[in-house]
Amino acid sequence: MANEPVITVAGNLTRDPELRTVGSRQVADFSIASTPRTFNRQTNQWEDGEAMFLDCSAWGDLAQHVQQSLAKGMRVLVQGRLTQRSYQAKDGSTRRVFQLTVDEIGPSLRYATAQVQRQARQSGGFQPAAAQGGYTGGYSAPQQQQAAPATGSADSWAGSSNYGASNSFDSDFGSDDVAAF
Secondary structure: OOOOOEEEEEEEEOOOOEEEEEOOEEEEEEEEEEOOEEEEOOOOEEEEOOOEEEEEEEEOHHHHHHHHHOOOOOEEEEEEEEEEEEEEOOOOOEEEEEEEEEEEEEEOOOOOOOOOOOOOOOOOOOOOOOOOOOOOOOOOOOOOOOOOOOOOOOOOOOOOOOOOOOOOHHHHHOOOOOOOO
């Protein structure tokens, strides 16, 4: 669908993601609650506004990753395409709901930490050179630094050994020997 607005929402999962199969594709359904906070200068305190509840769906590999990684109560950042649909309620009235088709999602690190584990894609497309490994998050102590080039280059990245054997884009971002940033 064209012209769907892309939005980013920060909120908490209101339930565990439910994984199901539609045709040959998997989808994870979940909802988030986003509650605005404002500072009341008269009382000198923060106050919660009215929560917005948003139904979300993630498809394909993302659906599996959401179901395996996230749980009720976790604070997340979600980016996706906002759609509206109508349905007939049991009382006969027509109701409209907004739904977010998720393109990107991740845990919010504002009040928590997370460990990232790279997964090989199941549905085709980009495959890492060594699909069994990958970036696992956290900090890795740099290996022994190479000596600076004798030419006195001002490029501080040129002699770094933290990014694999070469400094090309493909080897930095397309293989699993990338060190943690």
